[in-house]
Amino acid sequence: MGRLGELERAVMDVLWAHGVPLSVxxxxxxxxxxxxxxxTVMTVLTRLVGKNVVRRERAGRAWLYAPLASREEYVAELMLEALxxxxxxxxxxxxxxxxxxxxEADALRKALAPPRDEGEAR
Structure with missing residues (x-):
């Protein structure tokens, strides 16, 4: 997915915060x-579409923009790129x-633990 510039991140923060497609x-x-x-906002959104970070859909005469991945998915991808x-x-x-x-270590341990059987007592 690639790193985002400061203004691109700000635009993504708005999109992530709303959780629904937004107009420019x-x-x-x-x-x-x-x-x-x-x-400027329109240009940034167009660039994000080109970077395949945001999708664009027509709504009447306007375009609506939505993230292709959640904030958590994006951050996880950055972490993998850093690794x-x-x-x-x-x-x-x-x-x-x-x-x-x-x-955070507890969250990692929980994520890495083998899945429990559905029939296993809780």
């Missing part, structure tokens, strides 16, 4: 504190594991 105008309004031109940069994935994973909080 709605995204522009979501970025009102940045004082961006409407055409691909190292020559020693095991060492990178160990360093990462030692840097997370205990709650």
């Amino acid at each position: 105008r709605a995204v522009h309004e979501g970025l009102a504190e940045r004082d961006l031109a409407y055409t 691909a940069l190292t020559g020693d994935r095991d060492s990178a994973l160990v360093r990462f594991a030692h840097s997370v909080s205990s709650d």
Whole structure:
């Protein structure tokens, strides 16, 4: 998926926050504190479509934009890309594991645990 620039991330934050396809105008309004031109937001959305990060669909005369992946899927992809940069994935994973909080470590343990049988007592 690739890394996003700062403005692209801001646009994606608006799309992720709403969870429904948005028009350029709605995204522009979501970025009102940045004082961006409407055409700037439209250009960023068009670039995100080109990067295959956002899908665009026609709604009457307007286009609606929606993320192709959730924020969590995007971040997981970035983490995998970062791991691909190292020559020693095991060492990178160990360093990462030692840097997370205990709650995050518990979440990792839970995610890595083998699935329980449906018939197994709880």
